[in-house]
Amino acid sequence: MSGIVPIAASVVKPSRVGVRMRGMIALHEVTKRFGETVALDAVSLEVRPGVTHVLLGSSGSGKSTVLRLILGLAAPDAGVVSVEGTPVDAESRDRLVARMGYVVQDGGLYPHLSAAHNVALAAEAHRWPRARIAARVAELAGMAGLDADMLRRYPRELSGGQRQRVGLMRALMLDPPILLLDEPLGALDPIVRAELQDQLGRLFAGLAKTVVLVTHDLREAARLGHTITLMTAGRVVQQGTLADLEERPASPFVTQFLTAQTLAPPAPAGR
């Protein structure tokens, strides 16, 4: 899969956000409960602009909840989530979400719309002229390695990997500075998965975006993440590079998690 072309100019209107803040994400002492369950327990983390940061952990560790809080799809019970220096709240979330692209497992495509139409939705809502939409879709298709015929198809007529690429194209349509991916490759078979991991790696390198990627897969974290946050049971266990985690584990759990994954499929989160 080649032909990955970084986008030259920013498509999103230049914002008042300073260069230093652009794409920055921070959580400070964030707690989130769902009834009795504590999904996040005083979680703090910071993602620097332009970095690909991986939230690593088993299912139920709270990593997807972090993404939902950043997007403003849920509100924290305590603590502050901020995006580019602005706290995410009921008033700011509409504005802030425009700075983000969101990709979910299996693409989250609308089954009643063609792939191209799925990609074009946000631009249509912004009343882009047709020609501009078509040009941008073609540009993204080249980047994602999809041809025109595939873009005419409906989601159910595409393979899992193709759907995932369309979902990524859709998130990138307006060229937001932040890209949030929730287990984007979770539904794919191992070969396609490895192939797409490579492609995503090259893509992220070319885009210079802040990327937060949620995964339970250590290999994916190692392949794509500049930095990693290892989570379990709603808490941050350790933050750092893969080398940090391997060489200076903050607790026995870190070593346990890393070894389990190098030998076998992920085990349920232990505590």
Place this chain on the structure above:
Amino acid sequence: MRPGVGLVVGVLLLSASGTGAAADGVIRVGSKSFTESYILAEVAAQIIEQVGEARAERRVGLGGTGVTQRAIESGAIDLYPEYTGTLAQVILKDRSLRTVEAIRARLVPRGLTIGDSLGFANTYALAVREDRGARLGLRTISDLALHPELRAAFSSGFLEREDGWPGLRAHYGLALHRVGVMEHALTYRAIASGDVELMDVFSTDGQLERLRLRLLEDDRRFFPDYSAVLLARRELAERFPRTWARLREALEGRIDGRRMAQLNALVDLDGKPIAEAAAVFLRGGAAAPSGTGSSRAMLTEIGVLTLGHLVLVLISVGAAIVLGIPMGIVAARYRRAGQLELSVIAMLQTVPALALLMFMIPLFGIGQGPALVALSLYALLPIARNTYAGLMTIDRTLLEIAWVLRLGELRRLLRIDLPLSAIAIMAGIKTAAVTTVGTATLAAFIGGGGYGTLIVRGLALDDTATILAGAAPAALMALAFHGLFELMDLVVIPRGLRK
């Protein structure tokens, strides 16, 4: 009825009463849906046409005293044949009114009047099979007390009216073990086949002789007098005095019980058209040999009724779509208000269709308009409910993504929510359309036209061919609608959602 509702109904009643009412050179003649009522109404209509003072419009086959009473009070009809007993008990609700004069005096303040007796009384009576009656030695209603095992089937009117079975049972101290409710025309068959042994009949019934039924004597004089009279709005007599005078002259005291039974038999047993039976009476002779071309007339009528039925279904389902989809959207959007809203529509659905049609009469009179309102209300539930269900079952992730993509409320509704619910919404519309084709046959009871006109008449005349002439095309229309909507799926349901 709560005071507020009563007030609203009252105001609408007043406004409705100003509308019809012989105001436009037309006299609207009504009838109930049994042979005798059809014949007398037709006789009256032919007389009105002969006098030429006004045009006669037939609004016949109305579904019972409740409908005819409201229709004449609201001015939807101007005239119909009624019985003194029914007037006293059901309409004026005063058993002590025995004479025509006494009843008339009480009707005048209501803007109504009656002429004198037409010369016969059509009283309720109980009848048993002749062979059964002879074997058990049944002569009088009192004798029934000794045979509680007799299988009885009564018409729903008789079963419920105070001057029917409830009063009779109390008056005679009767206790029958098995009392069923059955459409009159069907009871004749059931009694002929022996499934039923005891039934209520009318004393002028054309079938009594043929079926060898024994009338039981009302030995303790329970049944009041049911003299036939013309019930009319007073303004009819005032605006068209010649017509009213001629109607009274031609009918009052001119028909004895035997004559009426003959006319009934002419239609019920010999299969003559109602218009012919009426003409026979007016000519004063016997029946002419059966005319030809009646099957062609039937075809023309089916054509007209098909159009009427189509109008009923298309307009009411159309209105239900226009109202129901937004109601489903509102219900999905505002959960609590939505539950209330859906409960109210569901409650409407539990009202029997016939009763809902009746409720329309004080508000909108009789005819196509009120039928359309009732049918639209009836079609609302499947459409609103399915729209709601379709919207509520959309994958939550897809809705969140719509927010992240900042599509905006309206665009999201039109481009995402409704298309994703298209299969459920279309299923609701299909259900509504097919059931409305069926329910619309009931519109005939309030003069709404459509295939029901033939079904009601067929039931009244115990004429299977006429019933089928209404029922079969209705079934075909239901099938046609089903097919049509299956085709529409190809247009309405997005390709990506089709299986």
